[in-house]
Amino acid sequence: MIQLINGLKPFIENYQCFIVDLRGVLYDGDHVNCEALSCLKYMRHSGKKVCILSNAPRRSYRVIERCAEMGLTSDYYDFLLTSGEDAWLQLKNAQLKNEPENLYYTFNKKVFPIMAERDYGFLDDLDLEPVHDIQKSNFILAIGWDGITRTIDDFYPLLDQALISKQPMICVNPDLNVIHKGKEELCAGSLAVYYQEKGGKVYYHGKPHPEVYKTCLEKMGLHQEPTPKVLAIGDSLHTDVYGAHQANLDALWILGGVHAAELGLHQSNNNQPNNNQVDDYETKANMERLCIRKNVKQMPKIAMVNLIL
Structure with missing residues (x-):
């Protein structure tokens, strides 16, 4: 059974690191979720590591620049990795190094x-x-x-x-x-x-494939720990939730992202689901049905509509 929660604050002390999706969690493609930024700020002030992991098919530096323009500056996180950066580095290394084991x-x-x-x-x-x-x-x-x-x-x-x-x-x-x-x-x-x-x-390259999670854990200094306490936060069952399962990490499913319409969540004028209009019983039932329909092998540990404290 997935636990539907109203805020993440009580859970933050349980983890060393948070791997956070970008689109659908921290911003919607145009605007940053200010409540989510407050959550990141609290994580870092609590001594936790924050890694933003995005399937943006662009170099990390370009996404970092765009995020800063919207108010998501580098003081909100420790490291940002895109699937584009992961692919670019793999291609570049194949050209620079005489390594036959390189995929490319x-x-x-x-x-x-x-x-x-x-x-x-x-x-x-x-x-x-x-x-x-x-x-x-x-x-x-x-x-x-x-x-x-x-x-x-x-x-x-x-x-x-x-x-x-x-x-x-x-x-x-x-x-x-x-x-x-x-x-x-x-x-x-x-x-x-x-x-x-x-x-x-x-x-x-990117979520849900385990290699990018390994890179995140290495950057956070947790790759040598047998069971690091990490919570992966994202809105997609296909990439974020399944990716967390593949990497043996706990998952927080953000319902107000890519699956909002499938979950029957009401939307306000800015196309974001309204937290005040969520019916817990109906939402939980829709969550279970969607996970079954999407053939989700491992249910996420917890879920919430939008990332808030």
Whole structure:
């Protein structure tokens, strides 16, 4: 049974470190959740480590800059890691070091990029040659698309061609979808699932895959502890809750994020669920049903609508 809580403060003393999702927890794509920032501030003042772990398919420094512009400055956390940074470092190390065990050591330079124009900076300082004919590329780099000039349907025929030549795909954002201004937007993870189900080889970076959690624990100095007391906080069952389970961490499920509509949570004018309108009995029933429908193997330990003290 998932425990539905009204505030995190009573639980903070039980943990050494908190691994916190960005989108859907700390901000909605446009605005920062000020109550969540107060929660981070309290964690750090209590001597706890705070690591922000995001499936943003961009370099960490870019996300840090954007967060600071919105008021989420570096004094709220100890470390910030993106799936984009994890992928970029893996690609860069494959080019710099003669390490055959590196996943991408044998990859050719010619890459078919699935990315919006704003994301081409990801290729900076990487010795890669972007090509726009998938029959001439050696692997696919899936970051995302703008949703305006192209839709996910535009990529299915291209991926079918890549399957013939057995090109591997690097998925830089395993999220299936996000909610932006109340509307669903599909992410690179949706393409990766399609490609994998068709028999394609996919290399993932980010949640729910254990490697990024290991990096977070290393940065927090907890990687050598047999059972570190860490709480992973996120809104997605697919990435945050499942990722915590994969990494043997406790999970706090934030209900007011990507699954809010599925959970029947009412929304206010700013597209955020209203804490005052939550019916505990109905919400708990919806939580259980959704976990069953999503085939969640390990239920989260606790849940709350939005991250607050």
